[in-house]
Amino acid sequence: MKFRFTIVLFAFVVVLLNSGCGGEKQSRVFLKINLMAGGQPLQLNTNYTSPEGTLIQYSMVRFYVSQISLIKDNNEELHYPDQYYLADSESDNLFLIDEHVMGKFKGIRFGLGVDSTRNDSSGIYAIPPYEYPVDHALSPANFMYWSWNPGYIFMKLEGKADTSANGILNEIGETFAIHTGFKEAYRFIERNYSFTSKGDDIILQVNAEIPKFFTNYNLRSDKKDAHPSNSKHEEFPYVLEIVNNSNLVFGEIFE
Amino acid sequence: MEKSSSRANNMLFRIFITECIIIFILLSCGNKVRQTQTPYNLQVPEGFPDMPFPEHNILTEEKVELGKRLFFDPILSADSTISCASCHIPEFAYADHQPKAVGIHGKTGMRNSPTLLNIGYAPYLFMEGKVPDLETQVIAPVQHEEEMGLNLRDLLKRLEKHPYYKKQFQRAFGEKPSPGNFVRALACFERTLLSGNSSYDQFIHGDSTALTEEQKLGMSLFFSDRLSCSQCHGGFNFTNYTFENIGLYEHYKDPGLKRATALPEDEGKFKVPTLRNIAITYPYMHDGSIPTLDSVVQFYNMGGKHHPNQNKLIKPLYLNEKERKALVAFLSSLTDRIFSDKK
Numbered sequence: 001m002k003f004r005f006t007i008v009l010f011a012f013v014v015v016l017l018n019s020g021c022g023g024e025k026q027s028r029v030f031l032k033i034n035l036m037a038g039g040q041p042l043q044l045n046t047n048y049t050s051p052e053g054t055l056i057q058y059s060m061v062r063f064y065v066s067q068i069s070l071i072k073d074n075n076e077e078l079h080y081p082d083q084y085y086l087a088d089s090e091s092d093n094l095f096l097i098d099e100h101v102m103g104k105f106k107g108i109r110f111g112l113g114v115d116s117t118r119n120d121s122s123g124i125y126a127i128p129p130y131e132y133p134v135d136h137a138l139s140p141a142n143f144m145y146w147s148w149n150p151g152y153i154f155m156k157l158e159g160k161a162d163t164s165a166n167g168i169l170n171e172i173g174e175t176f177a178i179h180t181g182f183k184e185a186y187r188f189i190e191r192n193y194s195f196t197s198k199g200d201d202i203i204l205q206v207n208a209e210i211p212k213f214f215t216n217y218n219l220r221s222d223k224k225d226a227h228p229s230n231s232k233h234e235e236f237p238y239v240l241e242i243v244n245n246s247n248l249v250f251g252e253i254f255e
Numbered sequence: 256m257e258k259s260s261s262r263a264n265n266m267l268f269r270i271f272i273t274e275c276i277i278i279f280i281l282l283s284c285g286n287k288v289r290q291t292q293t294p295y296n297l298q299v300p301e302g303f304p305d306m307p308f309p310e311h312n313i314l315t316e317e318k319v320e321l322g323k324r325l326f327f328d329p330i331l332s333a334d335s336t337i338s339c340a341s342c343h344i345p346e347f348a349y350a351d352h353q354p355k356a357v358g359i360h361g362k363t364g365m366r367n368s369p370t371l372l373n374i375g376y377a378p379y380l381f382m383e384g385k386v387p388d389l390e391t392q393v394i395a396p397v398q399h400e401e402e403m404g405l406n407l408r409d410l411l412k413r414l415e416k417h418p419y420y421k422k423q424f425q426r427a428f429g430e431k432p433s434p435g436n437f438v439r440a441l442a443c444f445e446r447t448l449l450s451g452n453s454s455y456d457q458f459i460h461g462d463s464t465a466l467t468e469e470q471k472l473g474m475s476l477f478f479s480d481r482l483s484c485s486q487c488h489g490g491f492n493f494t495n496y497t498f499e500n501i502g503l504y505e506h507y508k509d510p511g512l513k514r515a516t517a518l519p520e521d522e523g524k525f526k527v528p529t530l531r532n533i534a535i536t537y538p539y540m541h542d543g544s545i546p547t548l549d550s551v552v553q554f555y556n557m558g559g560k561h562h563p564n565q566n567k568l569i570k571p572l573y574l575n576e577k578e579r580k581a582l583v584a585f586l587s588s589l590t591d592r593i594f595s596d597k598k
Binding site: 128129130131134140141147150228229230232 | 411435438517
């Protein structure tokens, strides 16, 4: 009899917890990053024009998303410090943030790159790259680990750029490869968006207009190839120019 | 009747419980059944210090055996043509005779392949020294498109399908192949590559006949203040593991340490290599640009090309021919014949 009562009580508590107050129920929350160019889904190896007017094709766009926080109405935050995602021009970039979210929220914040807790080889939280399973975003299998130098490439923007401005893209030397990295190049994106968990999946979508990374960046006169080995490297200022456009790249949140 | 029935029931119950316990043990262990690990008895050469190794990767016979098989297996390259041993050839003291490493499809790497003998003592890896241990280093050549060009993901698929590796990873680690145990196995094998039984070693450990008179002259020059070779190439492994610019060029195509630090004062600095087995690891320098040991000695004799970062010890040595030959003869006495014959 006592046992039955305990079960009934337990079930009641579970139902109560799940139902919440004011119609709130646990929801799964996803972040979906849509890589775009000219307002349309980004196509690799397709002609686009950079903001500075250079004919351009992308062959790879890949960047890390980390340190995600869902910001509640009361300014409390649900923070996910150990979750890392790799947005890639060849994936759907739908990332499950949390399976059990409950409450009213007013925004989201996420970092672009790999924060120093996982990127600094001497950091106490640093995990050697070989400890990640190959399906983990931070696995070297994604070719975002420097290998000869500790740490991760935060973003790869690679492709062809018509730097001779003759309308032809396949000429020798007209490739570009911008690899960003190092803590000085880590950027946060924060967007306001109201949502409430009601039991259904919530997919927070954001468009990333990739060509905007090249705002005020002239591929004809600025560096076409930048892979600095640290923040003192002569190519690092070019990396900063690119990542400083991050806020322009990401649009508003929608579902 | 009742008694015997009760006894039978009791017996059945005991069998049932025993089976449950066995099933529970098997299920709880699953694939994690660990075989007995056999500690590897690493015999360091006389006069060498104990080898440091990470606590998470204790040497065992099983890991070393697995690592050795991996090291010599071209399964590690994208087109299955290149193994670690393609550039680190045992007969050549685990280096090769190419100016620069040659990877899949004949692609040329950026630097000369270093010897792996005594590599377990290296406090850091690569010529910029930014990789902290052998475990981390292993990933780079496997995935590098100019070396083996194989994604770790694809490599693990191959290893999981391979009957030997499937079994040996279980024996060595009690689990299927993973990036972590793959690099650990290779690192363990590399730590067993030791060399310290050259004529020079035999001489300093009491065999006065191990060196010729010419080699002895070369040795006294090598350790002299006049030449200062041992200032950088000193210690049990003939390297102080620092980074030096020896004035090989006025203008370096390969920035060396500056590649990692971006500091102008690091341009043209490279990790000081060991001189053990140097006679069989030609050609020389980071780019394999000097073909013979004699020409290396001639280069040092001239005093370098006067790069701004050139180490002050690199200056004209004014060696005569006899001294040059003696120095080369001494350097040749650092070859470990027992090791190179044993492979």
